[in-house]
Amino acid sequence: MTASVEAMPGVSAAFAASVRARWITEAREGALLVVGASPRERKEAVEWLVQAILCEEAPVARPCGSCWSCRHLDSGQHPDLHALPADQPRIGIDEIRDLIGALMLTPHRMGRKIGWIPQTERMTEGAANAFLKTLEEPPGPTVFILESSRPGSLKATIRSRCERLRIQSLKAGRDVDTASPEESAGDARRSLIGDYARLLDGEIGPLDLEKHRATTSLSEMAHDWSLWLAGAAKSALGWPVPPDLPEPLKHRLGRLSLSVLLPLYTLARETEYLARTSANDRLAREALLVSLFQGCGHDDRERKTD
Numbered sequence: 001m002t003a004s005v006e007a008m009p010g011v012s013a014a015f016a017a018s019v020r021a022r023w024i025t026e027a028r029e030g031a032l033l034v035v036g037a038s039p040r041e042r043k044e045a046v047e048w049l050v051q052a053i054l055c056e057e058a059p060v061a062r063p064c065g066s067c068w069s070c071r072h073l074d075s076g077q078h079p080d081l082h083a084l085p086a087d088q089p090r091i092g093i094d095e096i097r098d099l100i101g102a103l104m105l106t107p108h109r110m111g112r113k114i115g116w117i118p119q120t121e122r123m124t125e126g127a128a129n130a131f132l133k134t135l136e137e138p139p140g141p142t143v144f145i146l147e148s149s150r151p152g153s154l155k156a157t158i159r160s161r162c163e164r165l166r167i168q169s170l171k172a173g174r175d176v177d178t179a180s181p182e183e184s185a186g187d188a189r190r191s192l193i194g195d196y197a198r199l200l201d202g203e204i205g206p207l208d209l210e211k212h213r214a215t216t217s218l219s220e221m222a223h224d225w226s227l228w229l230a231g232a233a234k235s236a237l238g239w240p241v242p243p244d245l246p247e248p249l250k251h252r253l254g255r256l257s258l259s260v261l262l263p264l265y266t267l268a269r270e271t272e273y274l275a276r277t278s279a280n281d282r283l284a285r286e287a288l289l290v291s292l293f294q295g296c297g298h299d300d301r302e303r304k305t306d
């Protein structure tokens with residue numbers, strides 16, 4: 001584990017400062033849920049956090065990279081870091097019990113202990129219930145770090161007990177002013193489709209899509225979804241997947257059954273029609289996005305905003 005000493009990767013300076021204030025300077029206990037960007041980028045952010053929390057330098061200088069804790073983290077053996085393996089298909093109740101058992105022990109150093117659960121969505125129902133109890137009654141000074149590409153699939157009761165930390169992809173941090181108009185349009189489209197994918201995952205809610213209003217009109221949005229949902233319905237019937245179905249949406253829509261896809265398709269077509277008449281733009285947009293979100297099994301009332 002080699003974390004950058006200066007800055008937390010993937011978060012803005014202001015956000016890093018607030019994370020530092022609460023989780024490093026104030027030495028808070030509790031649970032963090034790291035979401036967004038790629039698995040590798042989330043892992044880097046978690047490694048930085050772990051090192052900053054366990055580092056034994058003054059809070060403002062953490063992680064220092066040279067103290068006893070930093071050196072032991074670098075060699076992969078810090079006694080107060082308890083991490084579940086990342087390479088197993090699921091996290092069962094036994095793994096969670098072992099983790100809790102390890103965290104019950106007094107910290108080896110003077111600070112807090114860390115329980116790191118990579119790809120938390122792998123938890124079985126039993127494991128999630130056992131973990132929830134631990135979150136309600138933490139085993140001494142502990143910080144749990146959860147990480148997930150599909151936070152919408154975690155129990156709402158677990159999500160609501162975590163502070164959400166959204167990581168930005170560093171690759172997306174390009175200078176838009178220097179891009180050509182075509183490139184900017186392509187980027188806006190990619191960002192829109194990326195956000196649609198996150199909506200289907202339950203990672204963001206329908207209202208988070210508001211920022212794309214300038215990029216895509218109601219009529220374009222409804223037309224896109226009519227095409228994509230028709231394509232997904234056809235492929236559910238055994239036809240080849242249409243080439244115009246964007247890659248990030250392909251497998252997400254592929255998981256839905258016809259009984260979910262068809263009403264969504266009908267709604268998208270109706271919205272396309274409405275867009276040509278005197279529809280309330282905002283309402284019609286929201287109605288379609290909420291249906292897509294709920295069609296993928298997410299409940300907006302359960303969602304905790306960032």
Ligand SMILES: [Zn+2]
Pocket residue numbers: 054055056057063064065066067068069070
């Ligand atoms: Zn250190």
